[in-house]
Amino acid sequence: xxxxxxxxxxxxxxxxxQRRRLSTDAIVAAGLELLAAEGIDAVTMRAVxxxxxxxxxxxxxxxxxxxxxxxxxxDAVFAEVHVPDPEPERWQEQLKxxxxxxxxxxxxxxxxxxxxxxxxxxxxxxxxxxxxxLRICLAGGLTEEMSGLCVDLLTLYPTAVAVEDAIWYxxxxxxDWMNSEQAVIGRLGDYFGSLPGEVYPTIRAMAxxxxxxxxxxxxxxxxxxxxxxxxxxxxWRPQPSSSDPExxxxxx
Amino acid sequence: xxxxxxxxxxxxxxxxxQRRRLSTDAIVAAGLELLAAEGIDAVTMRAVxxxxxxxxxxxxxxxxxxxxxxxxxxDAVFAEVHVPDPEPERWQEQLKxxxxxxxxxxxxxxxxxxxxxxxxxxxxxxxxxxxxxLRICLAGGLTEEMSGLCVDLLTLYPTAVAVEDAIWYxxxxxxDWMNSEQAVIGRLGDYFGSLPGEVYPTIRAMAxxxxxxxxxxxxxxxxxxxxxxxxxxxxWRPQPSSSDPExxxxxx
DNA sequence: ACCTGAACACCGTTCAAGT
DNA sequence: ACCTGAACACCGTTCAAGT
Numbered sequence: 001x002x003x004x005x006x007x008x009x010x011x012x013x014x015x016x017x018q019r020r021r022l023s024t025d026a027i028v029a030a031g032l033e034l035l036a037a038e039g040i041d042a043v044t045m046r047a048v049x050x051x052x053x054x055x056x057x058x059x060x061x062x063x064x065x066x067x068x069x070x071x072x073x074x075d076a077v078f079a080e081v082h083v084p085d086p087e088p089e090r091w092q093e094q095l096k097x098x099x100x101x102x103x104x105x106x107x108x109x110x111x112x113x114x115x116x117x118x119x120x121x122x123x124x125x126x127x128x129x130x131x132x133x134l135r136i137c138l139a140g141g142l143t144e145e146m147s148g149l150c151v152d153l154l155t156l157y158p159t160a161v162a163v164e165d166a167i168w169y170x171x172x173x174x175x176d177w178m179n180s181e182q183a184v185i186g187r188l189g190d191y192f193g194s195l196p197g198e199v200y201p202t203i204r205a206m207a208x209x210x211x212x213x214x215x216x217x218x219x220x221x222x223x224x225x226x227x228x229x230x231x232x233x234x235x236w237r238p239q240p241s242s243s244d245p246e247x248x249x250x251x252x
Numbered sequence: 253x254x255x256x257x258x259x260x261x262x263x264x265x266x267x268x269x270q271r272r273r274l275s276t277d278a279i280v281a282a283g284l285e286l287l288a289a290e291g292i293d294a295v296t297m298r299a300v301x302x303x304x305x306x307x308x309x310x311x312x313x314x315x316x317x318x319x320x321x322x323x324x325x326x327d328a329v330f331a332e333v334h335v336p337d338p339e340p341e342r343w344q345e346q347l348k349x350x351x352x353x354x355x356x357x358x359x360x361x362x363x364x365x366x367x368x369x370x371x372x373x374x375x376x377x378x379x380x381x382x383x384x385x386l387r388i389c390l391a392g393g394l395t396e397e398m399s400g401l402c403v404d405l406l407t408l409y410p411t412a413v414a415v416e417d418a419i420w421y422x423x424x425x426x427x428d429w430m431n432s433e434q435a436v437i438g439r440l441g442d443y444f445g446s447l448p449g450e451v452y453p454t455i456r457a458m459a460x461x462x463x464x465x466x467x468x469x470x471x472x473x474x475x476x477x478x479x480x481x482x483x484x485x486x487x488w489r490p491q492p493s494s495s496d497p498e499x500x501x502x503x504x
Numbered sequence: 505a506c507c508t509g510a511a512c513a514c515c516g517t518t519c520a521a522g523t
Numbered sequence: 524a525c526c527t528g529a530a531c532a533c534c535g536t537t538c539a540a541g542t
Contacts, residue, residue, distance in 0.1 A: 022526080045516060056516075058526050066516065117412070118419045122443065127452055134454040148461025153474045160369070160412035167370045191374065200379055202386040209400025213490065222405045224488075229481025236476075238465065274507080297535060308535075310507050318535065508541075515534060522527075 022052060024062045028072045032109065035073065039170050040111030043070070070115045075123025077112050080105040083132035091140025092227050095154060098133055099223060103158035110169045113162035116155075130155075146236045157226055161219055185211050274304060276314045280324045284361065287325065291422050292363030295322070322367045327375025329364050332357040335384035343392025344479050347406060350385055351475060355410035362421040365414035368407075382407075398488045409478055413471055437463050 030051045034043050045056040045066055052058075063069045083098040106113040130151050137147035172180065192200075192207040203210065213221070282303045286295050297308040297318055304310075315321045335350040358365040382403050389399035424432065444452075444459040455462070465473070 044514090046514090055527060055529095057518080057528080060517075061525055117415055120440070127447070127455060131452050131455050134458055138454070144458060144461045145464065148458055148464055149470060149473050151462065152470065153477060156412055156416075156474075160408055160415075163369055163412075163415075164408075188372070195379070200383050202390070203379060203383050206386055206396060206400055209396045210403065212397065212400055217490070218401060218404065221401050221488075222408075225405060225481035225485055226477065227481070228484035229477035229479070232480035232484055233477055236473075238469065296533090298533090307508060307510095309509080309537080312536075313506055506542085508539105510538090510540105512537080513535095516532095518531080519529090520527105521529105523525085 022054065022058055022062060024072065026052060027059055027062055027069065028076055031069055031073045032076060035109055035111055039173065040114065040166070041170075043073075043111075045069075070112075071119055071121070071123065073109075074112055074115045074119070074121055075125045077105050077109050078121065078123060078125035078129055080108065081125070081129050083129055083136070085132075086136045086139035088139040088141070091136050091142075092231060094136045095133070095140075095227055095230070096223055098129075098136065099154055099158050099226075102129070102155060103162055103219065106158060106162035107165055110162075110166040113159050113166055116159045117163060140234075142230070142234055143237055145238055146230070146233065150230060154226065154230075157222060158219075161215075161222070165215065181214065274306065274310060274314060276324065278304060279311055279314055279321065280328055283321055283325045284328060287361055287363055291425065292322075292366065292418070293422075295325075295363075297321075319370075322364075323371055323373070323375070325361075326364055326367045326371070326373055327377045329357050329361050330373065330375065330377035330381055332360065333377070333381050335381055335388070337384075338388045338391035340391040340393070343388050343394075344483060346388045347385070347392075347479055347482070348475055350381075350388065351406055351410050351478075354381070354407060355414055355471065358410060358414035359417055362414075362418040365411050365418055368411045369415060392486075394482070394486055395489055397490055398482070398485065402482060406478065406482075409474060410471075413467075413474070417467065433466065 027048060030048050031043050034047055034051060038047075045059055048069070049056040049059055059069070063072070081098075082101045084094050087094060106116065133151050133154065134147055137150050138144070142150065168181075189207055189211055192203055192210065195204055197204055279300060282300050283295050286299055286303060290299075297311055300321070301308040301311055311321070315324070333350075334353045336346050339346060358368065385403050385406065386399055389402050390396070394402065420433075441459055441463055444455055444462065447456055449456055
């Protein structure tokens with residue numbers, strides 16, 4: 001009893017449901033679903049293809065390789081980032097809002113942050129984000145030199161924290177016991193307490209401060225340090241020479 | 253013509269050269285050699301085993317798994333980090349020296365930085381480093397709360413930059429053309445220049461500043477921002493309430 | 505206790521062949 | 524142009540068996 005393809009189903013079903021054509025967008029969407037469901041390690045060419053009802057080789061017509069797929073997914077995530085319009089007098093708070101937004105978007109898709117670290121993101125959504133960050137810096141009165149370097153530095157921070165988060169998240173999914181934030185902090189406290197006091201007296205004494213705060217608190221702390229530093233160096237220019245006007249005037 | 257194992261070599265060669273026993277240290281050393289020669293992706297259980305003249309299964313008697321091996325390699329790298337003894341009046345410069353030293357050690361072994369991001373490093377050498385960082389912070393007059401949070405933040409920065417470096421390094425090894433720093437900056441400049449001016453006017457105008465400086469300059473810039481921020485928040489304590497003395501006095 | 509070969513269940517990517 | 528099955532050259536880890 002031969003069983004020709006599709007003979008068991010009416011033609012319209014094959015056309016409308018089964019025969020959805022592959023496309024870059026569909027592949028990126030499937031990748032993001034897989035990322036949400038099973039983490040970045042599960043976003044393999046094979047798994048994405050399987051989710052679309054095909055084999056891995058079919059994806060290569062729409063996507064250069066796995067790295068390319070990951071970059072496309074990253075730019076889709078950058079679409080969720082909101083960077084406010086410049087209000088010059090509160091540039092510091094606006095930069096904080098923007099960096100929080102980058103962090104939240106990356107954190108909403110655990111695992112994608114590493115991709116942001118691995119590439120200078122050049123997709124349209126990432127560029128829009130940089131464009132608007134630059135405007136806030138310049139409106140705030142930072143030098144052009146500062147502004148140019150700040151965009152990178154300010155983006156690196158939420159990315160790095162999100163990478164750390166994702167690793168903990170991944171680990172927590174694999175085994176629920178022992179890996180909750182509380183459990184880890186508890187064991188770390190015990191560990192620090194058990195260290196030889198002659199070798200690590202400061203770590204022992206400072207253990208409560210080393211373990212203080214949750215992830216949110218620690219993120220906000222780093223953010224406060226960064227923006228305070230940017231403010232302090234607001235007028236920074238590279239390698240001011242000894243002919244710098246202020247210095248010369250200062251000597252009068 | 254059968255060819256029994258070792259029949260072509262004198263017995264003493266087999267005993268003295270071939271039969272070196274496996275040990276955790278030997279495995280870690282082989283891992284670091286492989287890392288230097290071929291990058292972190294080449295540090296597979298199979299390749300490390302092959303370098304030691306055995307099969308992958310043999311390593312599992314000395315090392316829990318691949319992650320464990322990577323952590324052991326990381327602590328070996330932390331042995332190269334130098335953190336100076338505290339001199340209270342120049343704590344800022346000392347923190348910079350320490351962070352540079354972390355960065356340099358990680359950069360000397362491209363690829364290992366990711367391991368530092370994936371774990372709270374708890375090996376003896378990493379702990380010694382934290383211990384000494386803490387001492388500098390406290391000697392400099394930072395609050396205990398600040399000092400505790402600073403160690404993490406200050407370590408995250410060189411680690412994140414080293415992760416980025418390693419990815420570029422890896423890419424440069426694969427194909428020498430198109431991936432040198434100069435070539436990438438050149439193409440990025442072209443790309444920014446080709447962007448539609450109505451959508452990305454600031455990026456277009458700021459292109460030279462976005463691409464300014466080499467890796468070293470950019471690292472030093474971030475370091476300056478960080479330490480300036482730490483200095484500005486020197487007396488920081490978590491969530492100061494409205495009963496904060498200075499605020500009350502300020503109203504008089 | 506330490507080491508081994510073989511096997512299991514995976515990868516990314518290529519390629520000739522189909523439509 | 525797009526899609527496919529099959530193959531290639533790899534992985535990490537487990538396990539029974541050896542010493």
